[in-house]
Amino acid sequence: MGNSKSKMRKERRLSDDEARTQEETHSNQDLYLPQKKNEVERLQSMHFLFIHIFECRFLPPIENKLKDGAFVLDIGCGPGTWILDMASHYPCSEFYGFDIHVVFPSQIRPPNTHFKQANALDGLAFDNDSFDLVRMSSMLISFDEQQYLGVLRDSFRILKPGGYIELIESEIPLVNEGPIFQKLLDSFESLLSSKGIDIRLAQKLESLVSSIDGFTSIQTDRRITMLNEPEGGISGKLLMQTIDEFFQSSVASGFAAGLGLSLEEYMKHWQVCKDEIVTHGTGLALRKVCAQKRF
Numbered sequence: 001m002g003n004s005k006s007k008m009r010k011e012r013r014l015s016d017d018e019a020r021t022q023e024e025t026h027s028n029q030d031l032y033l034p035q036k037k038n039e040v041e042r043l044q045s046m047h048f049l050f051i052h053i054f055e056c057r058f059l060p061p062i063e064n065k066l067k068d069g070a071f072v073l074d075i076g077c078g079p080g081t082w083i084l085d086m087a088s089h090y091p092c093s094e095f096y097g098f099d100i101h102v103v104f105p106s107q108i109r110p111p112n113t114h115f116k117q118a119n120a121l122d123g124l125a126f127d128n129d130s131f132d133l134v135r136m137s138s139m140l141i142s143f144d145e146q147q148y149l150g151v152l153r154d155s156f157r158i159l160k161p162g163g164y165i166e167l168i169e170s171e172i173p174l175v176n177e178g179p180i181f182q183k184l185l186d187s188f189e190s191l192l193s194s195k196g197i198d199i200r201l202a203q204k205l206e207s208l209v210s211s212i213d214g215f216t217s218i219q220t221d222r223r224i225t226m227l228n229e230p231e232g233g234i235s236g237k238l239l240m241q242t243i244d245e246f247f248q249s250s251v252a253s254g255f256a257a258g259l260g261l262s263l264e265e266y267m268k269h270w271q272v273c274k275d276e277i278v279t280h281g282t283g284l285a286l287r288k289v290c291a292q293k294r295f
């Protein structure tokens, strides 16, 4: 552990001015801000929902490494919910997380957690072969496809031989969308594709990973959760709440402006979509893709 720890490149913390410039030059920051209180709570709920929906924290080989003591990196860690939860389950492992925004705990935190502010698009400031597990979750609207692939390549570089990558994203389109919701998502798709973002990235994860020579044992776990009651049960109800918060709060003003609607018009439209999700029996597919770096 001491060895690998000393391999981490020393990073200075950004000054406020530098951080602001970095935020301004990052094209997608106007659409999504994780600092909002509701968004932090939403990401926390999503974390526990993902564990419930996938019925496990990790595949067995990853879990064994974590029990023995592993180095783990969460890229775009947001409020650090995943890291804080995992750090308490696997006290022998060291958990690193970074995010472009400081939403993670900067002072009081478990001793086996390490957070810093950094932009993944500046390259991952860690030495080659440093980590046993690198993960990214819900980064769909943070990167365009080439940027995502670039971060994946860099993740490969910093993984130890035999180390794992784990990626989790939500599939768009949803399963059994009604016509009004479909139209709203089509508008989002055009808006985001004008910024280079592909909202269908989840469906491409496996091919992106396999395009990197040296990733092996690629596995996909796809789980559909119905969002209406009673079909979706408690997971569906909670997932629907997080989707509602996402559209109503986290991205509402950015999306309304991008679609040329007033916030009030956008909210009314979203309400109609929400009703349709229930009457139509819409579901959300989550995709988890894991792969191992060849020894």
Ligand SMILES: C[S@@+](CC[C@H](N)C(=O)[O-])C[C@H]1O[C@@H](n2cnc3c(N)ncnc32)[C@H](O)[C@@H]1O
Pocket (backbone or CB within 6 Å): 026, 034, 043, 044, 046, 047, 075, 076, 077, 078, 079, 081, 098, 099, 100, 101, 103, 118, 119, 120, 121, 136, 137, 138, 139, 142, 143
């Ligand atoms: C939807 S949140 C997901 C957070 C966390 N991965 C989770 O699953 O709860 C996306 C996160 O990516 C961060 N992010 C976006 N662009 C980034 C970049 N270029 N470098 C580092 N973090 C970035 C955002 O600040 C935000 O916290």
